[in-house]
Amino acid sequence: xxxxxxxxxxxxxxxxxxxxxxxxxxxxxxxxxxxxxxxxxxxxxxxxxxxxxxxxxxxxxxxxxxxxxxxxxxxxxxxxxxxxxxxxxxxxxxxxxxxxxxxxxxxxxxxxxxxxxxxxxxxxxxxxxxxxxxxxxxxxxxxxxxxxxxxxxxxxxxxxxxxxxxxxxxxxxxxxxxxxxxxxxxxxxxxxxxxxxxxxxxxxxxxxxxxxxxxxxxxxxxxxxxxxxxxxxxxxxxxxxxxxxxxxxxxxxxxxxxxxxxxxxxxxxxxxxxxxxxxxxxxxxxxxxxxxxxxxxxxxxxxxxxxxxxxxxxxxxxxxxxxxxxxxxxxxxxxxxxxxxxxxxxxxxxxxxxxxxxxxxxxxxxxxxxxxxxxxxxxxxxxxxxxxxxxxxxxxxxxxxxxxxxxxxxxxxxxxxxxxxxxxxxxxxxxxxxxxxxxxxxxxxxxxxxxxxxxxxxxxxxxxxxxxxxxxxxxxxxxxxxxxxxxxxxxxxxxxxxxxxxxxxxxxxxxxxxxxxxxxxxxxxxxxxxxxxxxxxxxxxxxxxxxxxxxxxxxxxxxxxxxxxxxxxxxxxxxxxxxxxxxxxxxxxxxxxxxxxxxxxxxxxxxxxxxxxxxxxxxxxxxxxxxxxxxxxxxxxxxxxxxxxxxxxxxxxxxxxxxxxxxxxxxxxxxxxxxxxxxxxxxxxxxxxxxxxxxxxxxxxxxxxxxxxxxxxxxxxxxxxxxxxxxxxxxxxxxxxxxxxxxxxxxxxxxxxxxxxxxxxxxxxxxxxxxxxxxxxxxxxxxxxxxxxxxxxxxxxxxxxxxxxxxxxxxxxxxxxxxxxxxxxxxxxxxxxxxxxxxxxxxxxx
Numbered sequence: 026x027x028x029x030x031x032x033x034x035x036x037x038x039x040x041x042x043x044x045x046x047x048x049x050x051x052x053x054x055x056x057x058x059x060x061x062x063x064x065x066x067x068x069x070x071x072x073x074x075x076x077x078x079x080x081x082x083x084x085x086x087x088x089x090x091x092x093x094x095x096x097x098x099x100x101x102x103x104x105x106x107x108x109x110x111x112x113x114x115x116x117x118x119x120x121x122x123x124x125x126x127x128x129x130x131x132x133x134x135x136x137x138x139x140x141x142x143x144x145x146x147x148x149x150x151x152x153x154x155x156x157x158x159x160x161x162x163x164x165x166x167x168x169x170x171x172x173x174x175x176x177x178x179x180x181x182x183x184x185x186x187x188x189x190x191x192x193x194x195x196x197x198x199x200x201x202x203x204x205x206x207x208x209x210x211x212x213x214x215x216x217x218x219x220x221x222x223x224x225x226x227x228x229x230x231x232x233x234x235x236x237x238x239x240x241x242x243x244x245x246x247x248x249x250x251x252x253x254x255x256x257x258x259x260x261x262x263x264x265x266x267x268x269x270x271x272x273x274x275x276x277x278x279x280x281x282x283x284x285x286x287x288x289x290x291x292x293x294x295x296x297x298x299x300x301x302x303x304x305x306x307x308x309x310x311x312x313x314x315x316x317x318x319x320x321x322x323x324x325x326x327x328x329x330x331x332x333x334x335x336x337x338x339x340x341x342x343x344x345x346x347x348x349x350x351x352x353x354x355x356x357x358x359x360x361x362x363x364x365x366x367x368x369x370x371x372x373x374x375x376x377x378x379x380x381x382x383x384x385x386x387x388x389x390x391x392x393x394x395x396x397x398x399x400x401x402x403x404x405x406x407x408x409x410x411x412x413x414x415x416x417x418x419x420x421x422x423x424x425x426x427x428x429x430x431x432x433x434x435x436x437x438x439x440x441x442x443x444x445x446x447x448x449x450x451x452x453x454x455x456x457x458x459x460x461x462x463x464x465x466x467x468x469x470x471x472x473x474x475x476x477x478x479x480x481x482x483x484x485x486x487x488x489x490x491x492x493x494x495x496x497x498x499x500x501x502x503x504x505x506x507x508x509x510x511x512x513x514x515x516x517x518x519x520x521x522x523x524x525x526x527x528x529x530x531x532x533x534x535x536x537x538x539x540x541x542x543x544x545x546x547x548x549x550x551x552x553x554x555x556x557x558x559x560x561x562x563x564x565x566x567x568x569x570x571x572x573x574x575x576x577x578x579x580x581x582x583x584x585x586x587x588x589x590x591x592x593x594x595x596x597x598x599x600x601x602x603x604x605x606x607x608x609x610x611x612x613x614x615x616x617x618x619x620x621x622x623x624x625x626x627x628x629x630x631x632x633x634x635x636x637x638x639x640x641x642x643x644x645x646x647x648x649x650x651x652x653x654x655x656x657x658x659x660x661x662x663x664x665x666x667x668x669x670x671x672x673x674x675x676x677x678x679x680x681x682x683x684x685x686x687x688x689x690x691x692x693x694x695x696x697x698x699x700x701x702x703x704x705x706x707x708x709x710x711x712x713x714x715x716x717x718x719x720x721x722x723x724x725x726x727x728x729x730x731x732x733x734x735x736x737x738x739x740x741x742x743x744x745x746x747x748x749x750x751x752x753x754x755x756x757x758x759x760x761x762x763x764x765x766x767x768x769x770x771x772x773x774x775x776x777x778x779x780x781x782x783x784x785x786x787x788x789x790x791x792x793x794x795x796x797x798x799x800x801x802x803x804x805x806x807x808x809x810x811x812x813x814x815x816x817x818x819x820x821x822x823x824x825x826x827x828x829x830x831x832x833x834x835x836x837x838x839x840x841x842x843x844x845x846x847x848x849x850x851x852x853x854x855x856x857x858x859x860x861x862x863x864x865x866x867x868x869x870x871x
Contacts, residue, residue, distance in 0.1 A: 049200035053364055057199035059206075061358040061365075061372065062379035063158065063183040064190030066197060068112045071101040073126065074180060076151050077159050087130050087148035094144055103173045106144070113149060114141045122193050123208035123242045124501060126155045136243070136286075136323070137293035154501050158185040164390040166383045184383040186497050188214050188376045190358060191236070191369075202364055204357040207239035207256070207264060208288075212502035215494045221373045222487050229258050229370050236369065237509060238264070239352070244285035244506040245269055248349070253509075256354035257369040268348040269508070272335050278312075281327040281339055285506075287350045292316070295347040296325065302345055310338040332596060332605060380490045385480065392476040395469050397441075402466040404442025405449065409459045411436070415446060524575045529595060530793075530830075531569075531607065535618065538604030539595045542571060569793055569832045576624040579656055580611060581641065583620045583674035587666035588613065589659035592624070600799075612662050621678040628657040638681050638706060641666065642689055642716055642729040645673040648761070649713030650704045653680065668712040677729040685731040688756065689717045690741065690768055690781035693724045697765035698756040701731065715762040728781040737783040738809055741769045742792070742819065744776035744827040749816025750784065750807045770815040780831040792820050795829045 059066050065073070075097035081088045094109045102109055115121045117129030120136045131147035134140055141147065161184050169178040194208040217235035221227055238253045246267040247253065256262025266287035273282050286292060296316055302308045310333030317324040329338060343349035356367045360375060367375070408415045418435060422428035429443040438446070452458060479485045527539040572578070574593040581587050588611040596605045607619055621641070626633060637653040649667050656666070669675060681701055690696040697717045704714060717726065730739075735753060742748040749769055756766060769778055784790070786805040793799045800820050810816065820828070 053199045053202065054359065054362055057197035058202075058204055058357060058359050058364055059190060059195040059197070060182050061190060061360050061367065061375040063185045064188070064193060064195060064358075065183060066195065068102055068104075068108060069116065069126075070183060071097050071179065072109060072113050072116070073151070073155055073159060073183070074162075075101060076127075076149075076155075077162070081150040083128065083151050083153045083156060085150060087128075087150050090129075090131075090144035090147040090149050093149060100177055101172050101179050110144045114147075117149060120243050123240060123506075124154055124187075124192055124211060126152055126158070126193075128152045136291070138291040154187060157497060157500075158183050158187050158189060160184065160186055161383065161387050164387045166386045166390070182379070184387075186380070186493055187211070187501075188218055188373070188494075190376070191372055194239075195358070199364070202357055203355060205353055205355045206358070207352055207354055208241060209236060209238075210240035210503070210505050212498050213237060213240070213505075215498040215502065217369075218373050218377060218494055219491055221370070222377060222491050227370070229368060232369055232373070233257055237505075239354075239507065240505050241266065241288035241352075241507045243288050243290075244508075245287045247507050247509045250509065250511045252351075252354075256356070260354070260356035260366040260368045260371075262354045264352045264354060266350055266352060266507075267343060267510075270339060270348075275326065275328070278331075279329045279333075279335060281329065281335060281342070283325040283327070283348065284323055286323065286325075287347065288352060290347045290350055292318070292323070292325070299327075299342065299346045308338075308341050308345055310334070310341070332609065334594060334596065336593070377490065380493075381486060384486050384489050388476050388479045388486075392473060392480070395473045395476060399466065399469045399473060400439065401442060401445045402462060402469065404436075404438050404445055405453070405462055406466060407436050407438065407442075408432075408446040408449065409454070409462060412454060419447065524573050526571060526573055527592065528569065528571050528791075529578075529592070530604065531619065532604065535607045536604035537595055537607045537610065538598035538602060539574075539592060540598060540600050544600040569791060569830045571832070572624040576626065577628050579623045579625065579639075579659075579678070580607075580613075580619045581621040581623075581666055581675055581678045582613060582617045582663075583669070583676075584614070584617045585665060585667040585669040585675050586613075586617065586663040587656055587659060588619075588663045589628075589656075620675050623678055623680045625653065625680060628653075636682060638683050638701075639666070640679050640681050640687060640701065640704065640729075640731060641675060641713065642677045642726055643667075643669065643673045643713070644676050644725040645670070646689065646691075646715060646717040646719055646726055647673065647713040648687065648689070648704055648716030648729075649711060650681075650683075650701065650706050651709055651711075652706055655709050665709050668710055670712060676726055679729060679731045681731050685733045686758065687716070687761075688730045688732060688739070688781065688783075689726050689765070690728050690778055691717060691719060691724050691765070692727050692777045692779075693720045694767055694769045694771040694778050695720070695765040696739075696741075696756060696768035696781065697761075697763055698732075698753075698758050699761045699763075700758065703761040718762060718764045720764070727778050730781055730783050732783050734783070734785070737785050738804075739768070740780075740782040740784045740790070740804065740807070741778060741816070742780040742782075742828060742831050743769060743771070743816070744779045745774065746794075746818055746820045746822045746828060747775040747816045748790075748807065748819040749810050749814055750804065751810055751812045751814075753783070755812035767813045770813055772815060775815050776827065779828055782831065790819070791832045792828060793830045794820065794822060794826050796823075796826050798826075 055067055057066065063070070072093070076093055079088065079093060079096050081093065090110060090113065093113065094106050097109050098106055113127055114129070114133050117125055117127040117133050119125060127149050128151065129147060129149050132142035133147065162180060166184040168181045170181050171177070172179050190206065191209045191214045192211050194206040196205045197203065213236045217232045220232065220235050233254070238247050238250070246269055248265040248267045252263040252265060254262070256264065268283045268287060269285035270281055270283045273280050286295065296314055299308065300314055303311050310330050311327050312330045313328040315326040315328070317326055327338070327342070329335060356372065357364050358367055415432065418431045419428045422431055425447050428447050429440070432438055432443040432446055433440070479489065526542045528542050529537065529539050531537045572592050576592045578590045578592055579587055580590065590611060595610070598604050607613065613619065623639060625637070628634060634654040634657045635652065638650050639653055639656060640648060640650045642648050651666070656664070666678070667675060683701060685701045686698055687701050688696055688698045707713065719725065732753065737753060738750045739753055739756065740748060740750045756768070768781070769775070771777060784804045788804040789801055790804055791799065791801050802819065807817065
């Protein structure tokens, strides 16, 4: 051991504790957390101050980034050059900062995560908004501290006019704590700050009327508002962000186009991970991803497979990829050197307090300068008033010091005033210059009065802060980039899909599609109709009904099986498109066909399923009633709905509430009406009971309706286009299993019966024939006739064409195109599906 040295024993535990606390406090205060006043960490502050000192202002030429980094490193920030350059780069990236503070020239990286060019290649200068962050820094508005080697002074905080902490946010990881603050819209933040200045007792809810939500530089959609509200009120919250997308047809193929992605998402990584998920079959329905982004903006194209449902694919992308991500807000910032969790009002309060202090210090500085100048002007005015005597005094003096002393003694001037007079130029003796002196003095006296008024009254100071904020808003304010979906949240797939009214059509060959209702226009009775669908050769549309996207659909096949589906899962097609084979949508056997379907509401609602029944009819006249609850848990491969006897097949299925009346009609033109209560509920495997007795082996049931509204009429349609509307009272109630009564006079001209409906004047009739022609007409155009007549012509058929499907939809008066179908509000209308529509099929060719 060297002479004079000695060992001091120290407890290692105490030393570690003390050293670690010192280290963590250094990281918290001097590195990782922003100051609540200017929203900057020390490195950001030093970069801006270094650029200011170097003179690379927004109206000057660019300087090499290496030059700026060297300035900051050498004077203020004794860390690695990469930390300074990376900071400067981020301040120049439009996808990182909501309002960029650095104007970069050269390669500053990309949203794909590409690295920026080395600092020797790039150039930079300050942006105009940064100059407003440093405005008045030379007027002693903020405290300064010595730099790392005590050779220079640097500002402790910026005198910023920009509420930068809210506007640009911040993120940083300290020791034992982290901060993650979202960026916001400048115009909104200033409106909120002004509202706070006007009323210091303003509630956070009222502030949120101005500052609605974060506003991310990359735009996107803020999905759901609960996290935003939580973050504003407590300082912590989770903001869910989604990409902005739209549907487009590109080269005949449907595509999802993404034009904005969530904040801090690496676009290239996101696309690569999405491609991996598609290859691993975790995401279905996408055939190709293209990145078509260019200097005009972002454009990512997800090309869909032909059978994909766009909204479901999009929802899957949101679920599995970074197209939906979250921003966890954690508003921790330094308040007087100590980290604090801050809510929205706290941040605004501290910013306004800081601005208040800056305004006070600036005013005091300007007042002192004005008073000093006024003092000198007073001396100069005295001199100009006594100019001859002053000149004589100066000329008689041996040196400047003696002249100053004589002036002080003669005119009772201060040292400063005497010095100013001695140093006065001869041109200031002209009359014009003397007038200028007096004008300047009067102006300065007014200025001093105004500055003293500002210092005397807090409301004046607050008005100054407000005016300067509104000036900043005028200069830099812009519109929101991120849109807000208030109703968003953890929603299921159907919440992604609008609950629109649609027409579902199924062709004889089993092609299904859904089409928006307003593609079908109404015509007058006897028109030739319009093209309803392009079916394949020898195919025709067999089923047609209306419903809404969110309804559940039960498919019943001729073999008595039931399958389950959602309406929105049916592929969408135009009025003239063919649709998609139903075998590709449900696991139906090769030799089976869908014969009936029912639209229901929520199958998970116990009260609903226990109070509703499915009543079925077969071609041979069997009927069966089963509780809807039996169909609320369908399996992928279908479940048995009814046991079908040999030579028979299921024909119809209706949803009822157990209190309606049932009508069956047969091909030979007869119909029977009986109470539904005559049929007791049975299990799914039962085969049912007799509903109507057929005339002979060639006769068969063509339709079943369930009637609840006793005011409704019965409409029957024959295969050659004849139809007739007659009163329900014409059909007497009989026991189940009878032969029925005549419902239409069947002749060679009319053809066999193909459909039976219950209708009112409020209904429209939709008729589609086998060649695909569709016509829509108003039931009110048909007068009520007797039960046994042959009816009137409803549609003009060409050649050997005949009617394939008939359905009814509700209409509104004097409307050229039907925009909407109202759901039947009363579920006791047991005669039809809850959407107010019956389905009919034609078996005349079989």
